[in-house]
Amino acid sequence: MNNCFRFCVLLTLAIAALMHSASVNAVQVDDFAALQNEFAATQQAILRRSCLECHSTEQKQGELDLERFHSVTEIRGDVIPWQRAVEVLDDREMPPEEATHPLTAEERKSLTRWIRGVLDADARANAGDPGPVVLRRLNNAELTYTVEDLTGVALQPAQEFPVDSAAGEGFTNVGNALVMSPSLVQKYLDAAKGIASHAMLLPGGIEFSPSTTSRDWTNEKLAAIRRFYARYSDSDAVTSVTLQGIPLETNGGGRLPVEKYLLVLIQERQALVSGTRSLADVARQSSLSEKYLNTLWQALQGTEPSPILDGLREQWKTAQPEHVPDLVRRIAQWQQSLWRFTTIGHIGKRDGPTAWQVPVNPIATRQELRRPLPPSADGKSSTFFLDSPRMPETELSTT
Numbered sequence: 001m002n003n004c005f006r007f008c009v010l011l012t013l014a015i016a017a018l019m020h021s022a023s024v025n026a027v028q029v030d031d032f033a034a035l036q037n038e039f040a041a042t043q044q045a046i047l048r049r050s051c052l053e054c055h056s057t058e059q060k061q062g063e064l065d066l067e068r069f070h071s072v073t074e075i076r077g078d079v080i081p082w083q084r085a086v087e088v089l090d091d092r093e094m095p096p097e098e099a100t101h102p103l104t105a106e107e108r109k110s111l112t113r114w115i116r117g118v119l120d121a122d123a124r125a126n127a128g129d130p131g132p133v134v135l136r137r138l139n140n141a142e143l144t145y146t147v148e149d150l151t152g153v154a155l156q157p158a159q160e161f162p163v164d165s166a167a168g169e170g171f172t173n174v175g176n177a178l179v180m181s182p183s184l185v186q187k188y189l190d191a192a193k194g195i196a197s198h199a200m201l202l203p204g205g206i207e208f209s210p211s212t213t214s215r216d217w218t219n220e221k222l223a224a225i226r227r228f229y230a231r232y233s234d235s236d237a238v239t240s241v242t243l244q245g246i247p248l249e250t251n252g253g254g255r256l257p258v259e260k261y262l263l264v265l266i267q268e269r270q271a272l273v274s275g276t277r278s279l280a281d282v283a284r285q286s287s288l289s290e291k292y293l294n295t296l297w298q299a300l301q302g303t304e305p306s307p308i309l310d311g312l313r314e315q316w317k318t319a320q321p322e323h324v325p326d327l328v329r330r331i332a333q334w335q336q337s338l339w340r341f342t343t344i345g346h347i348g349k350r351d352g353p354t355a356w357q358v359p360v361n362p363i364a365t366r367q368e369l370r371r372p373l374p375p376s377a378d379g380k381s382s383t384f385f386l387d388s389p390r391m392p393e394t395e396l397s398t399t
């Protein structure tokens, strides 16, 4: 009972599978069956009579043996000679004039149509089949471009590789011709090491550089940061310093040319206040940063009281272009006590600065003084005075 049940299920499944494959291949199977019938009925006899005289297994003229094909299936196993046969039949090259049994016009037409039918049906049956696919490596050009796409840098990983051999077709990307040898594997490993030596491990991940030394990497990054700041800043205020015996230029670039911004704001003040021109418009026309221009404008036009800005705003209200140097001098004084410029190369290091320009709190809450104490007159107590021009006299005494 149980066995029967199992058997019935299997049978049903098998029939379903058969029906499925039958419906998919129905047309093709019918095609080949009809072609095979025609082969047996007429075409094989024509071939035997007009071709095998010279193309039998024994004769094999022109290296061609047509006798070995006994069915359509065998023809499908080796179609190349039949492709040629269609050509020579069309061109009336075969059978040659000396043949004992030439083809009638009717036979030539029928034989050609039938061979073509076999070739076409075979092509349709194999449509979409790429043929055997071999596991292949990238060729040298593919590897080079792939590495460039992945790293963003034009490295030459295949520089030491042998030239790719071309297959019969002349192409260098045919899997069968892309050989791999133990020595090439070694070269691949060396190339991978070479690529890895261009990798920079940065806080935000890996990036690749055209160079391989950390010194060059630092310089690249510094140059990029400088380029970024250079768009809207000046190279004024360069100072030469000597660090460990090496003369260096510091503060080269990156300073905001405040005078240019002030001058433009003074010139355009009327238009800006009345709203006939926008800050964006002014910034664009004078090639200044809109963000910086806006910050300066807000600070100067602001009304909330500020011990630092109040005096400056007063002067700004009536300032003319010739007052710019004076305004800049006042601003520079405050800049010096409120900001400090760090070293770009140290940004992002542990405990290093987070920006190039960092704020400084100028208010000191402690001041250490060291003085040798003279011996006291009475041998018991001494009196000291701290004197500041801004503070009332302060008396300190110690015993």
Ligand code: HEC
Binding pocket: 047, 050, 051, 052, 053, 054, 055, 061, 062, 063, 064, 081, 084, 085, 088, 089, 094, 095, 096, 098, 099, 100, 103
């Ligand atoms: C009388 C002898 C003879 C007969 C009959 C004959 N052939 Fe040939 N066939 C030759 C010879 C000889 C060559 C080689 C010619 C050459 O290499 O230039 C040849 C070459 C061919 C080639 C190869 C051509 C090529 O360059 O690849 C094909 C295909 C061919 N024959 C098909 C046929 C067919 C189909 C028939 C029958 C319809 C046929 N031959 C009948 C003698 C014959």
